[in-house]
Amino acid sequence: MAVHNIGLIVIDEFQNLLECKSFSKVMRFLDTLVNVVGVPILYIGTSKIYKLFCPENVKSFRSVRRIATGFYREVDRYKENDDFWNEMVLLYWMNLLCINETDPCDEILSLIYRKTQGIPAILEYLMLRINIYVSDNSINQVDADLINDIYDTQLIPLHEAVAALEVGDTDAYDDICPISELLRDILQDIKGEETSKPERVARPDDPKDNMSEKTKLEESLPLDRDKEMAELEDLLKM
Incomplete structure (x- = not known):
């Protein structure tokens, strides 16, 4: 990476990785790449991207922490009174x-x-369809009736999604729900599961307790770069 002066890796449309059956191997490869090479990775995608870090069958605080402490930024839609939004509409109008x-x-x-x-x-897309219509029909003025007609007849596939956004029903689609809400739900599920579990007394002769102590010890040790590099090479061969 240093030879090629790579300071940042950007991966767009990252949620498409969910369609890959071996996406877990790709995630392990990227994690190892960051740990060994030290080059940060910027993931860009819809809110479905959280499923890559928090699989449905795995609910762990570690998974949530990877997103919450990873300096993620949600790009929300513009508010109606946003100055930039109104300027953008005016630009299309002109x-x-x-x-x-x-x-x-x-x-x-x-x-x-x-x-x-x-x-x-x-x-x-709406303004494009309006532009085509007024050009083809030699119309000199755009009014509310024309906008409604274009939307009702030419943007039909978007009606359901726009209606869901209008009433704030972000659960209707799994790629428009804010990640912050998804993480909050996962944390609540984790807390609920922890409180429902009976308190367990640790026993030195129990393999599960020994494994837990071993895991804690491994997590406290510094990064083994040779081991990580070997794992990275193995992943590249897959």
Whole structure:
């Protein structure tokens, strides 16, 4: 990495790794890569990405800690009164292929937000369809009726998702629920399981207790770079 001056590895659309049956091997490879080489990795993706760090069949505080302490940042949709959002809408409005004599009024701005829910990609697609329509039909003014008609007839696949966002139903889709809420739910499940378990008395002759002490000891030891490098080489051969 130092030879090629690599200071950061960026992996986009990381949630697509879930479609790979051997994604656990890839995750182990990336973890070992960070530990051995020391180059940070930036993962970019939807909130489904948390499943790569917190598998459904594994609920552990360690898994949650890997995300929560990994300097993750959630990119939320824009609020209706966000200045940048309104400037973006105005920019699209100014570039419509028709003669709009005035800037969009508050009613139009509110309508556009309801139909896009502050998501730039949906805004872009809506304005694109409006632009094509006004160009093909020589329309000089865009009003609320036209916006509603374009949305109702040409953005049908998005209706259910936009409606879920409008009422705050983030559980309807597993890739729009904020990661902070998902982590909170996992932590609550972990705490519930811990409180429901009876207190267990440790016994020196119990293999489980010995294994627990061995694990604690291994975690307290410094990183064995030779061992990690050998594991990295094995993963590369897979």
